[in-house]
Structure formats: C-alpha cells, structure tokens
Amino acid sequence: MTLSIAGMIAGTSLGTISQEIGILSRNISNASTPGYSARAAQTSTGSDGAAQVDSITRATNPALFKSQLQATSGGAQSSVIDDGLAQIAQLLNVDGNGASSSPSSFIGKLSSALQLYDASPANTTVAAGVVTAAKDLAGSLNNATALVQGVRQNADQKIATSVTNINSILSKFEEVNNQIVAGTGKNQDVTDLLDQRDSLLTQLSSEIGITTVVRPNNDMMIFTDSGVTLFETTPRSVTFQPNPALSAGVAGNAVYVDGVQITGQSGFATTIHSGNLAGLTQLRDNIAPAYQSQLDEIARGLVSAFSESDQTGGGAPSLPGLFTYPGATGVPGASVIPGLAGQIQVNANVDPNQGGDPTRLRDGGISDPTNPAYNYNSSGGSLYTGRIEQLIASLSSPQSFDPSAGLGANVSLTGFATLSDGWLAAQKQQADSANTYQQAMLSQSSTALSNAVGVNLDSQMAKMLDLENSYQATAKLLASVNSLYTTLFDAIRP
Amino acid sequence: MISGISTASLSNTLTNSIVDLQKRLSVAQKEVTTGQYADLVGALGSQFTRSSTMHLSVSDIDAITASNNVVLSRLSVTQTSLQKLSSDAQDVLKALVPAQGGVINASAIVQQAKTSLGNMISTLNVSDGGVPVFGGVNGDKPPVADYSSNPPSAAETALEGAFTSTFGFPPSDPRVSTITGAQMSAFLSGPMANLFSAANWTANWSSASNQPLQNRISVTQTSDTSVTANDPAMQKLAAGYSMLAGLGLENMGADAAQAVISTATNYFSQAVSGLTDLQQKVGVMQSNVQSAQDNMATTKDLLNTQIGTLEDVDPTEASVTVNNLMTQIETAYSLTARIQQLSLAKYL
Numbered sequence: 001m002t003l004s005i006a007g008m009i010a011g012t013s014l015g016t017i018s019q020e021i022g023i024l025s026r027n028i029s030n031a032s033t034p035g036y037s038a039r040a041a042q043t044s045t046g047s048d049g050a051a052q053v054d055s056i057t058r059a060t061n062p063a064l065f066k067s068q069l070q071a072t073s074g075g076a077q078s079s080v081i082d083d084g085l086a087q088i089a090q091l092l093n094v095d096g097n098g099a100s101s102s103p104s105s106f107i108g109k110l111s112s113a114l115q116l117y118d119a120s121p122a123n124t125t126v127a128a129g130v131v132t133a134a135k136d137l138a139g140s141l142n143n144a145t146a147l148v149q150g151v152r153q154n155a156d157q158k159i160a161t162s163v164t165n166i167n168s169i170l171s172k173f174e175e176v177n178n179q180i181v182a183g184t185g186k187n188q189d190v191t192d193l194l195d196q197r198d199s200l201l202t203q204l205s206s207e208i209g210i211t212t213v214v215r216p217n218n219d220m221m222i223f224t225d226s227g228v229t230l231f232e233t234t235p236r237s238v239t240f241q242p243n244p245a246l247s248a249g250v251a252g253n254a255v256y257v258d259g260v261q262i263t264g265q266s267g268f269a270t271t272i273h274s275g276n277l278a279g280l281t282q283l284r285d286n287i288a289p290a291y292q293s294q295l296d297e298i299a300r301g302l303v304s305a306f307s308e309s310d311q312t313g314g315g316a317p318s319l320p321g322l323f324t325y326p327g328a329t330g331v332p333g334a335s336v337i338p339g340l341a342g343q344i345q346v347n348a349n350v351d352p353n354q355g356g357d358p359t360r361l362r363d364g365g366i367s368d369p370t371n372p373a374y375n376y377n378s379s380g381g382s383l384y385t386g387r388i389e390q391l392i393a394s395l396s397s398p399q400s401f402d403p404s405a406g407l408g409a410n411v412s413l414t415g416f417a418t419l420s421d422g423w424l425a426a427q428k429q430q431a432d433s434a435n436t437y438q439q440a441m442l443s444q445s446s447t448a449l450s451n452a453v454g455v456n457l458d459s460q461m462a463k464m465l466d467l468e469n470s471y472q473a474t475a476k477l478l479a480s481v482n483s484l485y486t487t488l489f490d491a492i493r494p
Numbered sequence: 495m496i497s498g499i500s501t502a503s504l505s506n507t508l509t510n511s512i513v514d515l516q517k518r519l520s521v522a523q524k525e526v527t528t529g530q531y532a533d534l535v536g537a538l539g540s541q542f543t544r545s546s547t548m549h550l551s552v553s554d555i556d557a558i559t560a561s562n563n564v565v566l567s568r569l570s571v572t573q574t575s576l577q578k579l580s581s582d583a584q585d586v587l588k589a590l591v592p593a594q595g596g597v598i599n600a601s602a603i604v605q606q607a608k609t610s611l612g613n614m615i616s617t618l619n620v621s622d623g624g625v626p627v628f629g630g631v632n633g634d635k636p637p638v639a640d641y642s643s644n645p646p647s648a649a650e651t652a653l654e655g656a657f658t659s660t661f662g663f664p665p666s667d668p669r670v671s672t673i674t675g676a677q678m679s680a681f682l683s684g685p686m687a688n689l690f691s692a693a694n695w696t697a698n699w700s701s702a703s704n705q706p707l708q709n710r711i712s713v714t715q716t717s718d719t720s721v722t723a724n725d726p727a728m729q730k731l732a733a734g735y736s737m738l739a740g741l742g743l744e745n746m747g748a749d750a751a752q753a754v755i756s757t758a759t760n761y762f763s764q765a766v767s768g769l770t771d772l773q774q775k776v777g778v779m780q781s782n783v784q785s786a787q788d789n790m791a792t793t794k795d796l797l798n799t800q801i802g803t804l805e806d807v808d809p810t811e812a813s814v815t816v817n818n819l820m821t822q823i824e825t826a827y828s829l830t831a832r833i834q835q836l837s838l839a840k841y842l
Contacts, residue, residue, distance in 0.1 A: 032502045092535045092542065108550040112557035118710050119561030122625065122633045381631025381703045389710050414550060422543025429539035443510065447503045454500025461838040 003481060005048070010477045012050035016043060017471045019053045024464055027455045035199045037453040039191055058191045059453040065198065066211075068445040070274070072202055073209040073225065075442040077279035078435040080158070084151050084283040088291060089428040091144055092421055103144060103298050104417035106137040107395060111414075114392045117361065122382040127358035134322055135346045141299050145248060145342035148292045153246050155284035160242040162207045162276045163255060169204045170222075170235035176200060177220055177231075184218040194218070204230075209274035226272050228257050248292050249338025252284050287427060290406065294420040295341035297405045299323075300332055301413040302344065305394040307331040308367045308374045319367035319374065322347055322391075334400035334409075362387055508830045515826060519819040525812045530805050538804065545804050548797045554713060555790045555797075562783050564623065565709050565719045569780045571622040572720065576776060578617055580769040582610045583731055586738075587762045593755045600744045600751065607738035611641055614731060618700075618723045630703030630722040637702035637723040641736070648698045649732075653740050656685040665742035675749025682737065682757045690733040692724070699732060700724055712786035719779055727768025734761035 020041045030036040037058040046052040094100045113126075113133035120126045176197045183190040197220065204210055209225030222231040230236055236258040243252050254264040255277060262272050263281040272278045302323045310316035318331045325343040332340075348354040350366045360366045364376030364387055376387040396412045403409040407419040524532040531537035538545055589606055593599070618628045619636035629637040639647050646654075654664050660681050663669045673681075688694065696702075700723045707720035738758050743751055 031500075032505070034502070038500075089535050094534065102546070104546050104550065108553045111550075112553055115554070115557035115561050115710065119564040120623070120625075379631055379703055379705055381633060381705060383625060383629070383631040383633035383707055384705070385631075385708050385710075389708070389716050392710060415547075418543045418546040418550065421546040422540045425535045425538055425542030426540035428535050429537075432533075432536045447507065450500045450503040450506075451498055454502050456498060457501040458838040459498075461842065465842070 003484060007478065007481045008048060009050040010474050010481065012046070012048070012052060013474045014471065014478075016051050016053055017467055017474065021464070021467055023056060024460055024467065027460050028457060031455040031457050031460075035195060035202065036455065037191070037195060037198075038455045055187075056189050056191055058194055061449065061452040064445065064449040064452050068442075068449045069201060069205040069210060069212075071438065071442040071445040072205040073274035073278075075435075075438040076206040076276045077209075077274045077282075078431065078438040080155075080276055080279035081283055081287070082431040082435040084155060084280075085287065085424075085428045085431045087151050088148055088288065089424055091147070092425060092428075101140055101143070102417075102421050103137065103140055103295065104414065104421050106133070106140045107298075107302075107414055107417050109133050110137050111392060111395050114361075114388055118385050118388045118392065121362050121385050121388060124358060127361055128352050130361055131346060131351055131356075131358045135351070137302070138323065138344045138346055141295055141302075141341040141344050144295050145292065145339065148288050148295065149247055149342070152252070152284045152288045153244075155280045155288070156242050156244075156246050156252050159252075159255065159277060159280045159284070160240055162280065163238050163240040166204065166207050166230075166238045166277075167235070169200055169207070170231055170238070173197065173200045173204070173222070173231060174235050181217045181219045190218065205275065207276045209272055209278065224257065224262055224270075224272050225274055226262060226270050228260050228262055228270050228272075230257060246284075247339060248289075248296065248342060252281075255281070291420070291424060291427075292341070293336045293338070293402075293405045294407060294416075294423065296336050296338060297401050297407075298413070298417050298420065299325075299341040299344040300334075300337055301399060301401065301416060303328070303340075304331050304399060305413050306391060308364055308376075310373045311364065311376055311378070312373045314373055316371070316373050320347065321364075321366040322350060322361065324367075335402045336405060361391070504833070508826065508833065512823065512826045512830065515819055515823045519816065519823065522812060522815045522819055525807045526809070526816055529807065529809060529812075531807055534805060541804060545801060548801050548804075551713070552794055552797050552801070555794045558710065558712060559787060559790055561709065562711055562787050565711065566780065566783055566787075568622045568625065568627055568707075569719060569776055569783065571620060572627050573773060573776050573780065575617045575620050575627065576721075576769055576773045579614060579728075579731065580766055580773070582613055583734070583762050583766050583769070586610055586734070587759060587766070590755055590759050590762070594752075594759065596748070596752075598743075598748070598751050598755065600746070603755075604739055604743050607735050608642070611732070611735035611739055614728075614735060615639075615641055618728065625707075626702075627720060628702055628723040628728075630720065630724070631705045631707060632701060632703040635701060637700050639699075639701075649736070650740065652689055652694070652698045653686075653736055656689055657681070657741065660685055665740060667742070668745055670742040670745045670750070671747050673746065673750045675747075675753045678746070678750035678753040679757070682753060686733070686737060690729045692726075692729070695729050695732075696724060700728075711783050712790060715782075715786060717779065717782060719783070721772050721776060725768065725772060727765050727772055730761045730765035730768060734758045734765060737761075 020043070023039050023041050027038050037060060039056050039058055042054045042057055043051050044054050091102045092100055099105060110130070110133040113130040117123075117126045117130050176193055180190050180193045180197060183193060201210070201212065201222075204222070208230075210230065211223050211225060213221045213223070215221065219233075220231070221229070223229055230238070238255065238257050240255045241253045243250070246252055252264075254261045256262065260270050261268075262270055263277060264285055265271050266286075303320050303325065306320075306322040307318045308321040309318040320328045320331055323344055324347045325340060325345060347356070347366050349356045349369055350358055350360050352358055356366075357369075359382075360369065362377060362382075362384060363380075365371070365374045367374050376390075377384040395414050398410050398412050398415075401407065401409055401411065401416055407416055407423065411419065521532045534545075535542060586606060589603060593603060615638045618638045620627050621636070625633055626636050629635075639649070641647050641649055657665050661670075661673060661677070689698070696704075702723040704722060704724050706718045706722055708716060709719045710716045711719070737754055741754060743754060746754065
C-alpha cells in the first residue's frame with residue numbers, strides 16, 4: 001500500500017511545514033528584539049520517510065557574546081567615570097564673560113582686587129572689595145568641596161544600587177539556569193530561556209565585569225573578571241554597606257562577594273577591573289579624593305600665604321590672617337588637611353559685615369587686632385602699601401606643598417591652582433577618550449553579535465516562500481493521491 | 495560566520511550614524527559661532543594649565559595697568575607741581591638780582607615772598623584723586639599747614655620765637671633796624687638754619703611722612719612712586735621765603751638786609767637745583783612706569799595670541815566641517831528612506 005504511505009508522508013510533511021512556519025514567524029516578530037537569536041528548525045527524515053522537526057536551535061556565537069559582555073562592562077565603567085568627571089570638570093567651564101568657577105580663577109580675581117587696593121590704599125570701599133574677592137575665593141573652595149563630595153556620595157549610593165541589582169540579577173539567573181538545566185536534561189525547547197539567560201548576563205556585565213563557564217546540561221557558572229565566584233549552582237551574596245556620612249578624608253566601604261573583598265585594593269588579585277562597580281569605586285576612592293586633596297592644599301596654601309608673622313622679632317608664632325578656618329590655632333605645615341577646602345573662611349576681623357575692619361589688610365593685625373606684634377604698618381600712614389604688595393607677591397612666590405597631592409612640593413599658590421586645573425582637564429580628556437573608545441567597542445561588538453545571531457527579515461521571507469511552495473506541493477500531492485484513490489475506487493465499483 | 499547582516503543592526507546602524515552626525519554638527523556649529531573649541535576642557539587636557547596661567551597673567555596685567563594709570567596721573571601732577579615750585583623760586587631769584595647790587599625794594603620783595611610762600615604751601619598740599627601727592631604714606635591730611643593763619647601756624651610761631659630769643663624783640667618791632675649785618679648773618683646760619691633742620695621741619699612745618707608711596711608697577715617690580723614734602727629742597731625753599739617774608743625786611747638796615755638777601759639767594763639756588771633733581775627723579779619714575787606699561791601691553795598681546803593658538807579653532811576648517819557634516823546628514827537621511835523601502839515583502 002505505498003499510495004497510503006505517500007499520503008501519510010504528505011500529511012506529516014504538512015505538520016512539519018506548519019511547525020517551521022511557526023518558528024519563522026517567531027523570528028520575524030522578534031526581528032528587532034535586542035538579544036534575540038534567530039531560531040532554526042533542525043529537520044531530518046523520520047523512520048517512515050517523512051521530514052520531521054527534531055529540535056529547534058538558536059544561532060550562537062560564544063566568542064562574540066563574550067566580547068560583547070566585556071565591551072558592556074568596559075563601556076559601563078568608562079561612562080560612569082566620564083559622567084562623574086564631567087560634573088567635577090564643570091568647575092573649569094568658562095562662561096560668556098571668560099570667568100570660570102575654578103579656584104585659580106578666583107585667586108586671579110583676589111590678586112586683581114589687591115592690585116586695585118595697592119593703587120588706592122586709603123580707600124575703604126576698595127579694601128572691602130578685596131574682602132569680597134577673598135570671600136568669593138573661600139566660597140569657591142567650599143562649593144568645589146561640596147561638589148566633589150557630592151560626586152563621591154552619589155557614587156556611594158550608586159554602588160549600593162548596583163549591588164542590589166547584582167543580587168537581584170543573580171537570583172533571577174538562578175531560576176532561569178535551573179530551568180535550563182532541567183529542560184536540557186529532558187530535551188525540551190530551552191531556546192527562550194537561553195535568550196533570557198544571555199540577557200541577564202548582559203545586564204550583569206554592565207554592573208560588574210564577568211566571565212562565564214558552561215558545564216554539562218547547559219549549566220553556567222559566573223565569575224567576576226578577577227576570578228571570584230559569583231554564581232555556581234546558587235548565587236553568592238554580594239554585600240556593601242553604604243556610608244551616608246561620606247566626606248573629605250572619610251573612605252567609603254568596600255564591596256564583598258561571599259566575604260571576599262572585590263573593590264578598593266588596587267593591584268589586588270581579587271579586585272574587579274570593569275563594570276559600573278569598578279568605575280564608581282575608582283571615582284569614589286581615587287579620582288574625587290585626589291582632586292579633593294588638591295583643593296585642600298590650595299586652601300592650606302592660602303591660609304599660609306596670607307598668614308601674619310611677628311613684626312617685632314619677638315618670636316610670636318605666625319597666625320592665620322585673611323584666610324582661616326574654624327579651630328585654627330596656628331599656620332598648618334605642608335601636609336594635606338582633609339576637608340580644609342570645605343571649611344576655609346575669611347577672618348571675621350577683616351570682614352566689615354561681621355564687624356571687622358577691612359583696612360587691616362593694609363596694616364596687618366587681622367590675626368589678633370589687640371596684639372601690636374602683628375602690625376605691619378609701623379608709620380600708621382593710610383597710604384602704606386608694603387603689606388598689600390607682600391600679599392600679592394605671596395600668591396606667586398613658591399611655598400611648600402604636600403607632594404602627596406601630586407602637583408609638586410615647591411610651587412607658587414597660583415601655579416599650584418593652575419596645575420590643579422590642568423590635572424582635572426587631563427583626567428577629563430582621558431576619561432572622554434577612554435569612553436569614546438569603549439562605546440565604539442560596544443557598538444561594534446553589538447553589531448557583530450547582532451549580525452551573527454540576529455534575524456534577517458529578507459532571508460526569513462525567502463525561507464517563507466520556500467515553505468509556501470513546499471506546502472502547495474504537499475497539498476497538491478495529497479490531492480493527487482486522493483484523485484488516484486478515487487480513480488481506483490471508480491474502477492472497482494460495479 | 496559574520497558575513498550576514500541582521501535587520502536590527504541594519505536599521506540601528508542608520509539611526510546611530512544620523513544621531514552621531516547630528517551630535518558632531520552641533521559641536522561644529524558652536525565652534526563656528528564662538529571660534530573656540532566647544533569642549534575646551536576635553537580639547538586642552540593637561541594644556542589647560544597653560545591656558546589658566548595665561549588667563550591669570552592677562553588679568554594681572556589688566557589690574558596693574560589700571561593701577562599704573564592712577565600712579566601715572568599722580569606722577570604727572572607731581573611733575574607739574576615741582577615745575578611750578580621751581581619757576582616761582584626762579585622768579586624770586588630774578589627779583590633779588592637788583593637787591594644784591596644794593597637796590598633793595600623791600601616791600602615788593604616781602605610781598606612777592608609772601609605770595610610765593612602761600613603758593614608753595616598750596617602746591618605742596620595738592621592732591622590727586624583724594625591722595626595728597628607730597629604727603630608720603632600719610633594720606634589723611636594735606637602735609638603743610640597754612641603759614642599765615644589765625645591762630646598763627648606752628649611754623650610762624652617758631653620763627654618769631656627764635657627771632658625774639660636772639661634779638662630780644664619780634665620781627666615786627668621797628669628795632670630791627672638796629673640789627674647789624676654780622677648779627678643777622680649769625681642768626682641766619684644759627685637759629686634760623688636750625689628751624690629748618692629735618693627734625694624741626696617735621697615738627698613745625700610738615701606732617702608728611704618720610705616714607706614715599708610705593709606701588710607694584712609691573713608683575714615683578716615694586717617701586718617708589720612719589721616724593722615727599724620732607725625733601726631738603728622744600729626746606730630750603732621754605733627757609734628762603736620765610737626769611738624774606740617774616741624777618742621784617744622792610745625795617746632792616748642795609749647790611750642786615752643784604753645778609754638776608756644773600757642768604758636767601760643762596761637757599762633759592764640750592765632749592766632750584768634740588769627741585770631739578772626731584773624733577774629728574776620723578777621723570778625716572780614716570781618713564782619706569784610708562785615702560786612697564788608698554789612692556790605689559792606687549793606681553794598681553796603675546797599672551798592673547800598664545801591663548802588664541804591654544805583655544806581657538808581654525809574658522810575655515812570649522813565651517814568646512816559644518817558643510818561636510820550637513821551634506822553627510824542629508825545623504826544619511828535619503829539613504830535611510832531608500833534602504834527602508836528595500837524589503838522582500840514589498841515584492842511578494
């Protein structure tokens with residue numbers, strides 16, 4: 001009865017074709033779903049000779065997927081660093097009047113105000129102008145500190161969010177991974193789950209640099225890019241304690257995976273290299289504190305440059321003059337005082353708004369108006385300019401700085417402030433170019449991966465045409481078999 | 495197998511490239527309109543230190559230039575005043591020439607001396623922008639008090655006191671006619687000269703400070719920018735005027751009058767040469783400040799050129815970039831439209 005077998009084959013074939021069309025329409029509907037891999041039906045000739053669908057496979061390319069994970073981590077890291085630096089580097093932005101809010105620009109304004117005072121030393125209004133310029137300078141250092149510490153606190157909060165994200169992704173991952181392992185064992189269609197797992201990995205790689213290892217039954221293990229296990233059958237817990245009181249000189253807490261420290265120890269084997277977490281940690285623990293210590297040194301340099309010494313040779317200690325800070329007992333030596341830039345202020349003894357006398361800028365005695373030892377104007381003349389010129393010169397004469405601030409140990413205050421500008425701009429430039437490079441990498445690897453595993457509508461349409469033809473042929477075949485039977489039955493009917 | 499292309503990446507490539515081109519266009523447009531890098535910080539990097547330093551230098555130069563203009567105006571007032579003091583002294587000297595030959599028109603001389611003394615005091619009290627020019631660092635009041643005021647000035651009182659204690663009567667007394675030439679000479683070189691010593695000058699005449707004004711006239715230079723009323727030339731001048739005006743020249747005998755006139759002539763010649771020295775000194779100050787101004791103007795031009803080299807974009811290049819980008823964007827638009835028309839589905 002080969003005719004009935006032909007009919008059976010045609011019947012099975014119709015079913016196979018419908019299944020293939022089903023897969024095709026899944027591909028077409030997901031053509032623009034990010035991370036979707038094109039499916040293909042694996043067909044073979046069955047025992048009865050009919051084509052049948054054995055399994056559904058996903059287009060994969062492990063090498064490209066791996067490079068996409070790396071690019072995602074690198075891109076996330078460089079972009080958070082770039083964002084953070086962009087916020088700090090706003091200080092350098094020059095407005096329409098050519099003025100920026102960097103400390104160096106306010107030092108320049110103070111110097112100009114002093115120069116004006118040098119030409120009119122008897123004019124109290126001009127003296128008050130110097131005090132205003134000094135207050136603006138102190139204010140700019142206070143603001144810059146608030147900005148830098150704001151960036152650090154923001155990074156700290158984002159680290160906490162990132163850690164929460166990682167934990168939630170890992171627990172979803174556990175669920176999906178378990179289903180995949182079970183499904184693969186039972187030879188079910190797990191392609192949707194695999195897509196889902198890849199998408200979870202991509203999300204995870206944006207938070208933290210990862211590598212993966214696949215074990216039998218499609219079971220996957222995840223490690224950080226520094227080799228610490230994140231997931232193996234069960235997720236490892238990632239822990240972090242945010243520090244809401246983060247301020248200059250106060251270090252943020254580290255991130256731990258199962259008790260192993262993965263951030264904060266540079267050059268340490270377990271320290272992660274990429275991802276959001278790595279970028280945020282770098283911003284919070286290295287870049288922002290480095291700039292803060294420069295600001296603190298500028299503040300300390302100001303206190304020291306404008307300090308007043310004993311003019312009688314009596315050996316009384318030098319005291320903070322125009323610039324001081326709460327709790328100051330003397331002029332601090334050349335080492336960073338964390339957070340000084342946030343506290344520096346203009347001495348009340350010289351501030352007319354606080355009952356002070358701005359002419360003390362000319363005559364001295366800002367530090368201690370009652371002690372004649374700090375009086376520079378022995379003649380008492382109202383046109384005495386010696387002290388004013390000393391103050392102007394102190395801005396451009398070399399003084400000692402803490403080398404740990406990274407800008408040299410013996411430079412002028414103005415020099416130090418402009419070097420600090422250059423340092424910040426260089427950091428911004430490097431972060432920009434690193435980010436541009438990483439984003440290009442990411443876009444290239446995404447394109448390559450999408451090209452390798454994504455859906456091409458036209459090829460799907462072409463396949464559709466094939467299937468349509470097969471379907472028509474098969475249907476025709478069925479009709480022919482039917483007509484053959486009809487002919488046969490007509491022939492044998494009496 | 496990377497030879498294929500997915501539909502998603504095809505359309506993403508198109509949209510991404512348009513977004514990227516638009517971003518670059520907005521940057522290029524900003525650069526064309528401002529003539530500067532749109533992102534100065536990113537463009538300069540570590541060179542930003544140079545840019546900051548040069549901007550600071552320019553603002554310092556601007557400030558010094560402004561303060562130097564104040565200094566220059568003061569020095570020019572000083573120079574004019576010294577010139578006036580000198581010419582007044584020379585006029586009196588001229589008037590004394592016939593007197594040295596014995597023809598003494600005492601009342602005219604006394605009158606001229608009194609007027610000149612008044613002029614001298616008002617000249618020494620001249621101020622510029624509220625700052626007494628000859629006061630040194632003592633800027634609170636004019637340095638020399640009016641001589642013939644009521645009550646009598648310290649200077650006048652001291653002179654009459656010295657006269658009275660030497661001769662036993664005041665200069666207004668008719669008995670001055672009894673003073674001999676020798677007695678007068680002794681008085682003039684003794685008590686009278688002593689009245690114009692540096693110590694007595696600051697006690698009786700001048701409240702100026704010996705400390706001249708000082709200003710920062712260039713980035714590196716600080717220099718004296720005034721002369722004070724305590725200069726010996728002023729003391730000589732005042733001594734000459736007051737001996738002519740205040741010793742009762744009208745009533746003196748010929749010998750005594752001759753002694754006064756020759757001593758005064760001597761003082762005036764010394765004063766004139768002292769004033770010439772002062773004028774030279776002020777001239778040097780003026781030329782120092784002026785040359786500092788000129789140097790700073792040159793430096794500022796240079797700095798501005800260098801700032802421009804650092805911060806400015808090539809305007810031609812920038813506008814070419816804008817044109818190119820616009821062409822590229824237009825091409826990208828039409829490509830997108832045409833590629834999206836390309837679909838097998840349309841031909842089925």
